[in-house]
Amino acid sequence: MLDNNQLLRFTTAGSVDDGKSTLIGRLLYDSKSIFEDQLEAIENTSKKKGHEGVDLALFTDGLRDEREQGITIDVAYRYFTTPKRKFIIADTPGHIQYTRNMVTGASTANVATILIDARHGVIEQTKRHAFIASLLQIPHIIVCVNKMDLVDFSEEVFNNIVSEFEEVSSKMLVKDVRFIPMSALLGDNVVNKSENMPWYQGAPMLHTLETMHISSDINKVDARFPVQTVIRPQRDGFIDYRGYAGRVASGILRTGDEVTVMPSGFTSKVKSINLHDKELEEAYAPMSVSITLEDDIDISRGDMIVRSNNKPEPSQDIEVMLCWLNNSAAKPRAKYTIKHTSNDQKAMIKEVVYKYDINTLERNSDDTDLAMNDIAKVKIRTTKPLMIDAYRENRTTGSIILVDDATNETVAAGMIV
Structure with missing residues (x-):
């Protein structure tokens, strides 16, 4: 039923x-x-x-x-x-x-x-x-x-x-x-x-x-928790509280899990999981929670908390299937802001590997200009590592957007391959 x-x-x-x-x-x-x-x-x-x-x-x-x-x-x-x-x-x-x-x-x-x-x-x-x-x-x-x-x-x-x-x-x-x-x-x-x-x-x-049977598109295996902000309330009874707030992108995190903070690589254990004034035993995608760790680690927005036995691959060189969305064509080797989960970095399109001809669905490696509505496989270089998964495995940590710093317009959306 x-x-x-x-x-x-x-x-x-x-x-x-x-x-x-x-x-x-x-x-x-x-x-x-x-x-x-x-x-x-x-x-x-x-x-x-x-x-x-x-x-x-x-x-x-x-x-x-x-x-x-x-x-x-x-x-x-x-x-x-x-x-x-x-x-x-x-x-x-x-x-x-x-x-x-x-x-x-x-x-x-x-x-x-x-x-x-x-x-x-x-x-x-x-x-x-x-x-x-x-x-x-x-x-x-x-x-x-x-x-x-x-x-x-x-x-x-x-x-x-x-x-x-x-x-x-x-x-x-x-x-x-x-x-x-x-x-x-x-x-x-x-x-x-x-x-x-x-x-x-x-x-x-x-x-x-x-x-029609609809299966969940949420990855339930790979625990990924991108940190959006650090909570340090200055009220009586909460002076020592240091929580990391965000939305669980995929998988499940439980109290006592051994976790690694990416990209630093420091390890700790989940001390508590809080939702408003309630303490939970576990959090799963797409819940928005605050997590505390047993160790005092330097964590900030853009970092990612993952289970130690299942870590993503930090990478500065990313291959992406890119849909170019902007009226203006891509500028050769121009810098953009890449947004990946809660992480914002500067990035550059290093190379257009090939473009798709929509009529024939054939790959064209000779035409490397990206104009509006073009779909292409590109190589992107970021200033700092991103904690990525392939889009086919994780839709949240496998997707990115590019933003033009001059106009603040979203110029492209991409799926990591």
Whole structure:
């Protein structure tokens, strides 16, 4: 049986005007997950725009710029609950210049739903979004072949798109891909099974999301505790308290565990684990706690407390699969701030090993310029060691972002290989 409190996070992706916002609006509308005042406001807005019925896309296109343009330009988050499961939806933009927002929305997702316009089939943005989903190791992909009403609900059109996408996904690390033909505008195979496509024997989208098995993406083996701050309260009874506060990135830490502080290498034992005014026997990801050690060790923000028998590899030279997110191209050997857990260091892109051609998914080692939306394997050098794990083993300690010091903009997101 499903745990009623189990949370599923899914993201929508696809090219512009493929119907992502309409699909989410249909999900919310048909599952009766919309408050009456919201519905009334959307109905009024739809009438002002001259629509005969409710414009379902308005449930997610909440920003004024989006409504004026009729597109989604930011990640819009929506929450809803059914009797079987809770959901968080990240509706991401379709335009190629907003692919960086898709990376943001997909970074914590359990499922990626990729929309394809049945009239156009698999296009470049489809391949890009599928590739990003595979890089982020999202375990499940639902390919929604939308606007089937505009191709007369043709089974042949659907099968051709399935074959085309399967050819693309065979070159990626994708574990589970499911295909659903639908019309988000009319509601076919979104919440209710379509009467127009009797040839489709699978479940509609909501039932698929409700019954899909979701395993935790948290690494439960490698204990990693990045220190965010040192707590030294100056109150009676707490004068000698020296706690290290942070969020457990992965694994479990227990009182009495022998631990090593990285990168210094000093060892000690966990004396206590505190959560507010409670003392705990253990802490596990993703709990935010304060830890005290039996020995007085010089520890500061950016250090990492780990179990002594299971330490990460401190490294200043890191290989990363990088998604370049900024409008401006990467500057040759320019310095950026690299953010890894609670650790901020200066870093430099030493080398672009190769870039991916999104259309063919082939590696190109001749082109070493990084422009917006490029995906490449790069070598990064940091000023001080980072305590890293491979992204495939630990999503928290295996991910980084790069920030431009001049503009304070996040210019890239990366997965450590």
